[in-house]
Amino acid sequence: MRAINDYLILSEAKAGISSARNRLGHVTDYIAATDHTITCAAIDQRWIDGFRKWFAAKPVIKGGTTRARSLTHIEGSVMQLAAVINSTPGERAQFKAEQLKTVANSPTYRADIETIARMFEFCLHPTGGRSAKENAMIAATRENLLRFLRMAVATWARPEAIMAVRSDQWHSAPRVLNLNPIGRRQTKKYNPTIPIARQFAPWLDGFEGNWINVSSIRHGWDSMVTALGLPGNGQAGQKLIRRSMATIARKRIGEANWVQGQMMLGHAKHSVSDIYALPDPANLGLALAVTESIIDEIEALAPGSYRSFTAGGFALSVVDGGKSG
Numbered sequence: 581m582r583a584i585n586d587y588l589i590l591s592e593a594k595a596g597i598s599s600a601r602n603r604l605g606h607v608t609d610y611i612a613a614t615d616h617t618i619t620c621a622a623i624d625q626r627w628i629d630g631f632r633k634w635f636a637a638k639p640v641i642k643g644g645t646t647r648a649r650s651l652t653h654i655e656g657s658v659m660q661l662a663a664v665i666n667s668t669p670g671e672r673a674q675f676k677a678e679q680l681k682t683v684a685n686s687p688t689y690r691a692d693i694e695t696i697a698r699m700f701e702f703c704l705h706p707t708g709g710r711s712a713k714e715n716a717m718i719a720a721t722r723e724n725l726l727r728f729l730r731m732a733v734a735t736w737a738r739p740e741a742i743m744a745v746r747s748d749q750w751h752s753a754p755r756v757l758n759l760n761p762i763g764r765r766q767t768k769k770y771n772p773t774i775p776i777a778r779q780f781a782p783w784l785d786g787f788e789g790n791w792i793n794v795s796s797i798r799h800g801w802d803s804m805v806t807a808l809g810l811p812g813n814g815q816a817g818q819k820l821i822r823r824s825m826a827t828i829a830r831k832r833i834g835e836a837n838w839v840q841g842q843m844m845l846g847h848a849k850h851s852v853s854d855i856y857a858l859p860d861p862a863n864l865g866l867a868l869a870v871t872e873s874i875i876d877e878i879e880a881l882a883p884g885s886y887r888s889f890t891a892g893g894f895a896l897s898v899v900d901g902g903k904s905g
Contacts, residue, residue: 581611583620583671587664594764596740598795603660610634620664620671628658628675642802650814651678689815691824693874695808697881699729702804704884724792725800730886731791732821733875734780735759736829736844739818741771745791750784754856757784759846770846775859777872779879779886825874832870840867 584604591597610631611618618627635654639646655678662673691699703726709715731742741759749758755778760771776784784791801818810816822845829841842848844867850858858864878885 581608581618581620583664583668584608584661587667590667593761596769598743599656599740600660600663603657604664606635606657607631607661620668621674623661623665623674625675628661628677632658645812647813687815687817687820687823689811689820690827691810691816691820693828693877694881695810696729696733696821696824697878697885698808699804700726700878700882700885702807703729704882722800724794725797725804727792728797728801728818729821730780730783733825733878734777734871735774736822736825736871737771738769738822738846743792743795743797747784747788747791751855752781752785754858755781756855756858770849772843772846772850773855773858774844775864775868777868777875779872779875783886825871828874829867829870832873833866837866840864843867844871 584607588597588601588604591600594600613634614630632654635657636649638649640649640653658675659677662675662677665671665673703719703722706715706718706722709718728739728742731737731745732739735742735757737759744761744764745757745759746761748762749760751757755776756773757776758771758773760766760773764771797818804810805812805816810820826841826845829844830838833841839848840863843850843864850863852858852863859868861869875886879887
């Protein structure tokens with residue numbers, strides 16, 4: 581359907597394009613299997629119900645395991661198709677998508693600090709190679725996963741926001757990162773501007789272009805989940821760090837000040853116009869202090885997670901402290 585191709589082309593620079601392409605890929609598969617001449621106007625509730633039934637019958641096969649497809653996965657594709665049709669001039673979706681919160685089986689698993697440290701160890705000190713040189717080569721293949729983990733812990737950000745971070749979003753002097761890419765319109769999934777932990781700031785000072793130079797870390801993440809024996813069935817997806825940081829930090833910040841946690845997560849919007857004021861305890865300073873304390877604990881358990889000093893022989897450079905100002 582041409583509308584899908586047009587939508588993907590126009591959305592190429594937007595955060596979440598990888599997820600949108602994946603969701604719509606299932607829609608185009610169904611179109612190809614049924615009627616490739618279908619138009620936007622012809623897609624009604626009956627067509628959508630047929631798609632849901634077809635998609636539900638296609639299990640998720642990963643490695644040697646097979647599991648049923650989740651309702652949220654199915655409904656995500658339906659919602660993405662509705663977005664395509666509603667963005668097409670003169671068209672409106674003739675069906676209703678279920679709200680994800682009504683079909684979601686939200687993950688309940690949260691990783692503690694020791695488990696998060698093991699994730700860093702998986703990247704920093706790989707095993708299984710026949711020599712130290714081979715283990716170093718394995719570590720190099722996990723560099724993007726390591727960068728994802730560093731950003732995820734320090735920012736509590738959504739995975740798609742992390743994947744989209746570029747150097748022009750970083751403000752070194754006030755030590756603040758705008759999680760919303762330049763030129764991207766804010767959506768319901770609000771990407772806030774947040775203060776950055778002192779341990780992570782030097783890494784941002786030293787990069788240009790994209791923070792992560794691949795379109796997906798899915799393979800590395802799934803390998804890590806399997807190696808560490810983390811729960812399956814969607815419990816340990818890439819949002820695990822975000823959810824776990826929120827749970828750990830909430831206990832430390834306290835309910836009275838949890839609005840700072842909500843602002844870090846993008847669930848509440850702050851009204852601070854001066855980015856130099858964001859690290860103040862009255863704004864996001866408490867959340868920042870808790871994040872820094874968590875990183876210190878991770879670093880103690882997995883040296884080299886943030887302070888790179890040839891940890892295990894695999895670190896790339898010496899990074900300690902940060903730029904003044």
